[in-house]
Amino acid sequence: AGVRDRQPMDRSVDFPVSVVLPAGGTGERTGLQTPKQFCSVLGRPLISFTIQAFERVSWIQSIVVVVAKEYMDLMTDIIQRFQHKKVQVVPGGKTRHRSICNGVLALGEATREEGQMLAADRAKVVIIHDAVRPFVEEDFLYKIAMSAKEQGAAGAVRPLVSTVISTTSEGYLDHSLERAKYRASEMPQGFTYDVIHQAYQRCTESDFEFGTECLHLALQYCGTNAKLIEGPPTLWKVTYKRDLAAAESIIKETLSQSACIITGGSAQAVTLADALQKAVGALDTELDITPDLMGDNSKYLLEEWNFIQISVSHSCLSEVEAILMDLEAVNRALLHPVVVIWVHLNGLDELSVSRKMAVPAAIRDLASAAKLRNILVYGIQLHQSADTERWERSVLRVAEITSTLIRDRSPALVGQLLQA
Amino acid sequence: AGVRDRQPMDRSVDFPVSVVLPAGGTGERTGLQTPKQFCSVLGRPLISFTIQAFERVSWIQSIVVVVAKEYMDLMTDIIQRFQHKKVQVVPGGKTRHRSICNGVLALGEATREEGQMLAADRAKVVIIHDAVRPFVEEDFLYKIAMSAKEQGAAGAVRPLVSTVISTTSEGYLDHSLERAKYRASEMPQGFTYDVIHQAYQRCTESDFEFGTECLHLALQYCGTNAKLIEGPPTLWKVTYKRDLAAAESIIKETLSQSACIITGGSAQAVTLADALQKAVGALDTELDITPDLMGDNSKYLLEEWNFIQISVSHSCLSEVEAILMDLEAVNRALLHPVVVIWVHLNGLDELSVSRKMAVPAAIRDLASAAKLRNILVYGIQLHQSADTERWERSVLRVAEITSTLIRDRSPALVGQLLQA
Ligand SMILES: [Mg+2]
Ligand SMILES: [Mg+2]
Numbered sequence: 056a057g058v059r060d061r062q063p064m065d066r067s068v069d070f071p072v073s074v075v076l077p078a079g080g081t082g083e084r085t086g087l088q089t090p091k092q093f094c095s096v097l098g099r100p101l102i103s104f105t106i107q108a109f110e111r112v113s114w115i116q117s118i119v120v121v122v123a124k125e126y127m128d129l130m131t132d133i134i135q136r137f138q139h140k141k142v143q144v145v146p147g148g149k150t151r152h153r154s155i156c157n158g159v160l161a162l163g164e165a166t167r168e169e170g171q172m173l174a175a176d177r178a179k180v181v182i183i184h185d186a187v188r189p190f191v192e193e194d195f196l197y198k199i200a201m202s203a204k205e206q207g208a209a210g211a212v213r214p215l216v217s218t219v220i221s222t223t224s225e226g227y228l229d230h231s232l233e234r235a236k237y238r239a240s241e242m243p244q245g246f247t248y249d250v251i252h253q254a255y256q257r258c259t260e261s262d263f264e265f266g267t268e269c270l271h272l273a274l275q276y277c278g279t280n281a282k283l284i285e286g287p288p289t290l291w292k293v294t295y296k297r298d299l300a301a302a303e304s305i306i307k308e309t310l311s312q313s314a315c316i317i318t319g320g321s322a323q324a325v326t327l328a329d330a331l332q333k334a335v336g337a338l339d340t341e342l343d344i345t346p347d348l349m350g351d352n353s354k355y356l357l358e359e360w361n362f363i364q365i366s367v368s369h370s371c372l373s374e375v376e377a378i379l380m381d382l383e384a385v386n387r388a389l390l391h392p393v394v395v396i397w398v399h400l401n402g403l404d405e406l407s408v409s410r411k412m413a414v415p416a417a418i419r420d421l422a423s424a425a426k427l428r429n430i431l432v433y434g435i436q437l438h439q440s441a442d443t444e445r446w447e448r449s450v451l452r453v454a455e456i457t458s459t460l461i462r463d464r465s466p467a468l469v470g471q472l473l474q475a
Numbered sequence: 476a477g478v479r480d481r482q483p484m485d486r487s488v489d490f491p492v493s494v495v496l497p498a499g500g501t502g503e504r505t506g507l508q509t510p511k512q513f514c515s516v517l518g519r520p521l522i523s524f525t526i527q528a529f530e531r532v533s534w535i536q537s538i539v540v541v542v543a544k545e546y547m548d549l550m551t552d553i554i555q556r557f558q559h560k561k562v563q564v565v566p567g568g569k570t571r572h573r574s575i576c577n578g579v580l581a582l583g584e585a586t587r588e589e590g591q592m593l594a595a596d597r598a599k600v601v602i603i604h605d606a607v608r609p610f611v612e613e614d615f616l617y618k619i620a621m622s623a624k625e626q627g628a629a630g631a632v633r634p635l636v637s638t639v640i641s642t643t644s645e646g647y648l649d650h651s652l653e654r655a656k657y658r659a660s661e662m663p664q665g666f667t668y669d670v671i672h673q674a675y676q677r678c679t680e681s682d683f684e685f686g687t688e689c690l691h692l693a694l695q696y697c698g699t700n701a702k703l704i705e706g707p708p709t710l711w712k713v714t715y716k717r718d719l720a721a722a723e724s725i726i727k728e729t730l731s732q733s734a735c736i737i738t739g740g741s742a743q744a745v746t747l748a749d750a751l752q753k754a755v756g757a758l759d760t761e762l763d764i765t766p767d768l769m770g771d772n773s774k775y776l777l778e779e780w781n782f783i784q785i786s787v788s789h790s791c792l793s794e795v796e797a798i799l800m801d802l803e804a805v806n807r808a809l810l811h812p813v814v815v816i817w818v819h820l821n822g823l824d825e826l827s828v829s830r831k832m833a834v835p836a837a838i839r840d841l842a843s844a845a846k847l848r849n850i851l852v853y854g855i856q857l858h859q860s861a862d863t864e865r866w867e868r869s870v871l872r873v874a875e876i877t878s879t880l881i882r883d884r885s886p887a888l889v890g891q892l893l894q895a
Contacts, residue, residue: 210648212640212642213637215639216659216712216714217633217659217660217661217712218659218660218687218688219635219639219652219657219658219659219660220632220657220658220659220660220688220690220703221656221657221658222632222656222657222658222703226702226703226704227700227701227702227703228630228690228691228694228700228701228703231660231687231688231690231691232639232657234687236641236642237639237640237641237642237652238639238640238641238642239636239637239638239639239640240637240638240639240640240651241637267638267651267654268638268640268651270640270648270651271648271651274648280647280648281647281648282646282647283640283642283646283647283648284646288715291715291717292636292637294636295708295711297711297721297722297724297725298721300720300721300723300724300725301717301718301720301721301724302717303720303724304717304720304721304723304724305717305720415894419894452887455887456887456888458887459885459887459888463883463885465879465883467872467875467876467878467879468876468879468888468893471891471893471894472894473888473891474835474839474891474892
């Protein structure tokens with residue numbers, strides 16, 4: 056959900072769509088030191104995930120991020136560091152509405168000033184979203200964009216989670232609302248440029264200060280009745296510290312869906328790979344087996360696979376070094392850490408590699424260097440065994456350790472040579 | 476927050492309070508196979524955490540858990556396995572209100588039938604809570620109980636997270652509610668026994684079928700105006716799969732707050748312990764240093780500490796075995812996994828223990844056995860070094876690995892001998 060789309064939908068949207076992403080919050084109300092949109096998840100600020108969610112949608116032309124003045128530099132750094140395209144940063148206003156309005160105005164100006172660079176035409180539809188809802192998906196954005204084009208305005212709603220009650224001024228129960236008639240208004244919302252632009256032209260200072268709903272302004276100042284569309288639970292807003300943990304867990308799960316075992320073609324390695332594939336199947340990770348990453352097999356480098364290199368006896372860390380070079384050549388670890396696990400299969404009567412002084416030191420050094428480039432390298436050693444039961448136990452342990460390493464992505468454990 | 480209270484408040488509540496915990500949901504609506512209250516977090520069903528939250532409150536006399544008939548056996552097993560006291564299980568009804576009503580009636584019956592066993596008097600106040608809100612704290616329960624006693628009814632409320640809007644029958648925006656006037660109604664709620672009992676005696680079949688708010692029934696059938704009390708964000712309800720991840724992260728954080736380093740009194744070990752204490756300080760974990768776990772120091776066994784045993788040169792796994800026996804003697808791993816880390820400090824010119832064939836196998840066997848008893852044993856090896864910089868780097872690595880092992884509590888990595 057969200058981070059990877061294996062089968063991206065090819066929506067045909069024949070009008071220009073732009074996005075305004077208000078990220079003006081300074082986090083003062085939440086008690087966190089860093090505003091949540093800038094909090095790091097797997098080494099990347101949350102807002103970068105949200106930007107990525109829009110960036111990968113082919114029919115979205117440009118994204119205007121609106122941030123508080125004191126965060127302009129940080130935001131610019133984030134865009135450079137994670138090589139975001141399509142993004143323009145503009146300073147926010149004192150309230151949420153002023154910030155969104157700045158973003159909408161910037162869309163108009165961009166068209167006039169740098170027209171060809173940003174968009175061929177002025178945006179026909181403007182999608183407004185929150186920086187702290189990183190899991191929005193293309194199909195829902197499509198629904199919002201199409202409805203906004205047709206109706207002038209459209210917004211995401213969700214069923215109410217709790218009963219809503221009204222309170223007396225003394226803090227007692229007055230009455231409770233009939234749940235079925237009400238919805239929670241969420242993001243994204245979509246507007247034709249004309250509607251949202253006009254709404255902000257016509258609304259009052261008081262609306263700018265105290266208003267909460269863009270949909271409401273569209274209704275009041277343009278007579279535009281917003282179409283409400285029920286969104287998926289993934290639209291939820293990262294609000295509390297616990298939500299950051301939830302977001303991290305969703306992202307980790309997405310990144311852990313598949314791994315590719317590289318056998319180098321050795322028969323022993325292929326046997327182990329087959330056994331691992333069976334054992335890991337139960338652990339919810341898809342495993343592909345490939346002899347190498349060359350030719351057609353280089354496709355694994357481009358999608359979001361993790362890597363398990365099986366080395367047999369004599370062969371050594373050079374195979375892992377080759378994967379690292381391939382990954383760097385395609386800039387694969389730019390947006391999130393990639394896991395590379397070196398599984399060393401010891402022969403029946405061979406000295407364990409952990410007892411060859413050079414190997415543990417070599418993998419540790421390799422891993423330290425790779426970690427700086429966002430690639431997490433771990434080692435696992437297992438011993439060939441003639442005892443079937445013992446061998447199966449070892450394979451199962453490799454599967455469990457592998458699965459844990461891929462899921463946890465723990466930076467502190469890189470370079471360890473674990474025993475299966 | 477929630478799992479451990481180092482300084483439990485000594486609230487004086489001079490009337491009997493009981494709890495009804497409706498856990499009747501069969502999870503059909505969420506799409507998860509297991510109803511959320513029975514989903515496992517760190518090896519224990521969520522509902523056991525919620526029960527524990529009430530059980531540790533001294534002034535709560537009894538807890539009635541209401542579960543769907545098909546989960547009665549599972550629930551009874553959970554209570555036995557985690558040695559919950561004060562708990563009675565009763566079968567639920569077809570709706571939430573019928574289930575809560577069953578729970579309230581059971582409180583009355585229990586008093587008549589087994590009076591002395593469960594409570595000296597019939598509950599004066601009944602607290603109703605959700606099985607999927609495990610982080611409720613004593614001080615908030617106290618507020619609810621006191622208000623319920625005074626006013627007849629009291630309930631938790633929270634500010635609305637989203638704007639609430641009403642929709643037309645065609646799915647368009649009708650109007651949005653003024654946020655300040657409304658609140659989300661949450662749990663826990665409290666009632667005098669008489670009010671909640673009477674409300675259920677008088678209410679209609681339709682209330683039993685379609686009603687949502689106990690507070691509303693109290694108002695309608697007993698004329699009791701509920702006092703609304705703003706609760707902390709920790710009252711939140713585990714609703715989606717992501718909430719399970721959030722709950723796990725909160726619980727893990729609570730369990731990782733402190734570790735105790737056992738030095739055995741050796742000067743080298745004390746030096747390392749001091750250095751670790753400095754290094755780990757930055758990582759948000761409180762570290763105490765103790766020579767042993769005997770006499771007064773056995774206090775560490777009773778509270779929720781994790782353990783780091785430093786062994787120097789000749790000494791070996793026997794020290795870890797002693798800790799395991801102590802932990803088992805006090806049943807410390809009953810409610811959650813305890814982490815024990817063996818840090819082996821190698822002398823300057825000594826052979827690394829990982830190269831002594833016997834040690835890796837010994838720690839692996841020890842850890843496998845301990846894991847069955849919910850104790851997670853890991854090993855870390857570091858080498859004494861005359862090079863200060865090198866030594867400091869190693870100490871920092873031990874601190875990072877230790878901190879990660881304590882936080883992640885990964886079962887797949889037990890028995891590994893990691894290199895610092
Ligand atoms: Mg999509
Ligand atoms: Mg408390």
